[in-house]
Amino acid sequence: MLSDPTPSTHADLWSGLISDDSDAEVGVLGVPFDGAVSFRRGTAFAPAKLRELSCHLASCNEEGRPLNLKVRDYGDISPDLEWSRYFQAVEDRAVEVLRHPLALFLGGDHSVPIPLMRAFNQVVGGPYGIVHFDAHPDLADVYEGHRWSHACTERRALELSGMQPEHLVFIGLRSFMREEWDFLKTHPEITYFTARDCYRQGIEAIAKEVVQTLQDVEAVYFTLDIDGLDPAYAPGTGTPEGGGLSTRDLLELVREVFRGLPVRAMDVVEVAPPLDCADITSVAALKVIYEVLGVIQEKQRYKD
Template sequence: MWNEEIPSSIRKQIENEKNTLCVTPFGGLPLKKEFDGEDYCIVGIPYDTSTTRRAGCRFGPRVIRTMAPRINNKTGGGYSQDAHYMMDNLKGMDYGDLAVRKGYTEITFQLIYEGMKEILDNNVIPIVLGGDHIITYPELKAYSEKCGKPVAMIHFDSHNDTSDTPEERFYTHGSPFRRAIEDGFLDAAHSIQIGIRGYVDSHRLLYAEENGMEVITARELHKIGIEECVKRIRARIGDAPCIVTFDVDFLDPTVAPGTGTPVAGGFSAYEGYEIIRQALPGLDVKGFDIVEVTEDYDPAQITGLFAGYLVTQFLVAVSKNKKAKEEK
């Protein structure tokens, strides 16, 4: 699948685009391509060719940046809701958007992989704004190479994203984790999927479980609550290197209507934030993405607002993990 020989004409276009930063930076962070000791960087991947229902999440990075809370790169910014934790030990930047080629899946996978590899090689934590969920597949390739082994994931979604057909191996936003398991990028034995409730999903759920992933369905999560969910996440991940991937359709459509494949029966913004806040401190988290934000279906940009603030919840965990590591 991987197309390492990208045509020279496209390579030339990409090099020209690298010097064109035309986005509003997330939270007022510095917008640049050069790294200088940053702990994390925001990076957009505006690709949605792999959607199967309502397209438009290629504009997700734009609306998330627009609705993001301001982050002061000297004091780190406040801890929203609790308002007592200052992320003053972090340095961040906005890398802009990776070059993608809409409609050209193989080329885009290679471009995402190369862009992520550059960020990871500079020992910076990527915070990716998608884009549809297929982007996590080439991200996982870059993470697994950096770690020297498959990486685990904490996956928030209403779908398992392990689709397939008997006839062919396809690449859509419904298949990234089946592909990643097959290709050896994903450590399924330490991975967990949370909030699953998509219709006609029995074969996808079966594939996930048969290949070693733990699955907490939406019905189960509503019953067990936040604290038990957090315990299961932490027990499952253990000390494995992991990423967090968050599809906004984990939330109920009444909370996050701006997405391509909404499924009723989901969760509140508070529940999403609280699980992130409690589960991630102490884990070996290598990166984060939030995907499937679709502005065209987002009245008052409330889905984009959620996504921007979710990034700050992740950053608090990054800050706490850095502080704990320095105190050892």
């Protein structure tokens, strides 16, 4: 997993896959914002932690296949005390990063995908799909007085012009506010798989159903809240919920989904390094990211 502990330099970032080429297969953008969390903070430290650890990882997927694609890292969008101005800056920069075959966004809390999905809507148009891995559906209309809370992400996504409820798929759910439960019951077009569904049906069957559900869309945005994992695999997060998926399950899920669907953007949110133990949560997030890089490399190579 971790290779030799050489000091982190720019050249080592993303296991040395870092590149300034505008034709890099992957564009990375950090959004170190945790102003919208409802419980414990700390996700603002995630982009720096993920980059730091990436310098020590072997550049291969989990089966040993060498990674040789290029990763262009756009750095972070620095914090701004004015929330709306910050989200506008995130949206504008994300449009640029979405020029790459895969845009990889590092949060930040789960409010960060609100401007990221707006950028996706601008670039892709529609119809597109959203795959949302999480313990929580984030379907509150307003939470703690805010429409941009990390509990409102998918309500805001459903307001975008290219987004239809039948193209929204949740995986890993196991905690619902009453309002969210009511919303899911009155919108049966939305597909969701609870963590229990994943346990009982097996992750492979669930992954196939996800791919089947989004068969007709032109592009997919994958939003990955690390608290979809069980706290045993991801203790470093602000709103942990027991009974979640394993890192193993998540790796299988992303492989199937990224192979079977035109995923153009992915975010990893709610990783909170100050709440973590021995970087377990960050390392799990990176494992998933590297597996995704492997699939993107495979798809780019065989696309012609």
